[in-house]
Amino acid sequence: MKDLDPVTLATPFFILAIILEIVLARLGRAKANYEPKDTLVSLAMGLGSTVAGLATAGVVFAASLWVYQHRLFDIPMSAAWAWLAVFLLEDLTYYWFHRLAHERRFWWASHVNHHTSQHYNLSTALRQTWTGGVAGTWLLWLPLSFIGFPPAMVAIQKGISLVYQFWIHTEAIGRMPRWFEAVFNTPSHHRVHHARNPRYLDRNYAGILIVWDRLFGTFQPELDEEPCRYGVVKNLATFNLLRVAFHEWAAIGRDIVRQPRHAVGWLFGPPGWSPDGSRETSDQIRARWAAARPQITPAAAEATGPTPDARSGSPA
Template sequence: MASFNPVDYAVPAFVALVMIEMIWAWKARPEAYEAKDTLVSLAFGLGSTIAGLAFGGFIVALSLWLYSFHLIDIGWQWWIWPICFVLDDLAYYWFHRTAHRVRWFWASHVNHHSSQHYNLSTALRQTWTGFFAISFIFRLPLVLVGFHPAMLAICAGFNLIYQFWIHTEAIGRMPRWFEAVMNTPSHHRVHHATNPRYLDRNYAGVFIVWDRLFGTFEPESDDERIRYGIVKQLGSFNLLWAVFHEWVGIAQDVWRAPWRHKLSYLLREPGWSHDGSRETSDMIRARWLERHPENKPVSSKNAIAERGKAA
C-alpha cells in the first residue's frame, strides 16, 4: 500500500485531456496554448517527478520516524479515509496560503504560477525545490496525530489528481451547489490571476469551503478579463530561470539588505522591501479597492446593520 501512488495511474489521462483541450483551443481559443510555454510546463512536470524520486525517500523516512511518536492509533478503517482526505486538504490549504504569504515558500511555489497561459498543461508546472523549501512540513502534524504516512500520501495523490482538471478555460461554471463546496475551474482561474481584485485568493485544493471559512474567497467576475501569471512576469521561456528566479532574487536581496532586514526578505510576504520601493499583493489590492470602493468586502457586522436600516 505504501508504494501505491495514484498520480502514476492518472498520467495517461492527464496526457489525453491535454490533447483534447488543445483540439478545443485550436478552434475555440487559439491563444490558450503557446508552444514554448507548453514545452516549459512539460519540462517542469518531468523535473518535478525526478526531484520527487531524488528526495522522496528522505520525506518517507522522516514521516515514518515521526509516526513512531503518534498520539492516537487511528487505524485503516474505511471511514478513516474520508476524514484523512478532508484533513489533508485543510493542511494543503494552509500550506498553499503560506506559500503565497511567506517568500521562502513562495520561491518554490511561484513555479506553478509562472505561465501567462491557463490550460491543463499549466497544472504540470510543479516545483523542483519543494524539498529544499521544506514544504512537506505542513502534513507532518497529521502524521504525529496518528494518520499513517502511506494513507496521507495516497490522499495527497488524489488531491493532486483532482486539482488537474480545474486548470482550464474550457469549462465555465459548474452547478451552484458544486461551486459552493468544491474548488472549480472558475475558482482556480481567480487564484492564478494577477488582476488586483484576485491577488492571493482561493487557496483551496479540493474544497473551496476553506476559503469561504477563512475569508480568502473571491468569486470570478464576468466583467473583467483575467490576466494570468505573476505580478512581475518572467518575460522568458528559459526553464532554469523559471525554476530558480525567485531563489536568485532572495539571495540578491539578503546579500544587499542591512543586517536587521535580512531575515525579513525570507519570511515576509513576496514584494516586501525594507525601503518601501516595491509592493506586496496587499498593497496592490488596497490601491485597487481605493479606486473601486464598491468592491470592498462588507463585514458581517456591517451587513447586519445595513439590513437593519433597510428594514
C-alpha cells in the same frame, strides 16, 4: 494498496487530456490557449519536479515513519471513517500550505513557477516546483502521521488531491452547478487563483474543498465583468527553464547580499516586502487598486482579502 500512487496512475490521463484540449481548441470546440514554448516549459517543469521529488523522497518518508512511530493513536487504513478523516485533514493542511506559499517569500520562491504562465490550460497544472522538498513544505503534513494516520495513507490522499487539481486548470469549463461550486474547488474558482487582477490576487487557496476559503475569508468568485489575466504581477517574459525554476531564489539571494542585515525580512516577509518600503506589498497593491475606484472604500477593499502578489523581489 500501500503502494498505490494516484499521480503515477493518472499520468497517461493527464497527457491524453492535454492532447484532447489542444485538439478541441484547434477545432473551435473548446476555449483553450496554448503557446508551444510555454507548454514545453510546463511539461519540463513537471518532469523536473518528479525527479526532484524522487531525490528528497527518502528523507520525507523517513521523517514520516519516525513521526508515525511516536503516534498518538492507531488509525486503521481499512476503516471508511479514517479515509473521510484523512481527506478532510489533508485538504485543510493543503489549504494552509498553499496560503503560506503565497504569503511568505521563502515559500513563494518555491511555488512561484506554478504561476508564471500567462496562459491557463491543462498543461499549466504540470508546471510544478523543483524546490518544494528543499523548502520543507512537506513538514506541514507530518502532524497527520503523528495523529496516527499511516504515512502511506497520507501519501495516497495527497496524490488524490493532486489528481483532482489537474482538471481545474482549464478555461474550457465554465461554471459547475451551484451546489458543486459552493463546496468544491472548480475551474472557475481556480482561474481566480491564477489571475493577476488586483481583485483576484491570492484568493482561493483550496485543494479539493473550497469551503476552507469561505471559512477563512480568502474566497473570491470569478466575475463575468472582470476576465482573468494570468501570470504574476511582473511577468518573466522568458521561456528560460532555469529562470522559471529559480528566478525568485536568485532575487532573494541578491537582496540578502545587498542588505544582509535585513535577511530575515527578505526571506520571511511577505512577497514585495522591503526595508525602506520602496516595493509594493500586498497592502499597497490593494490600496492602489481601491484608490483608483472611489466607489470602493478602503474597508470594503480590505474585506475582499489580502493581495500579496508583488511577487518578485523587485517592484511590480
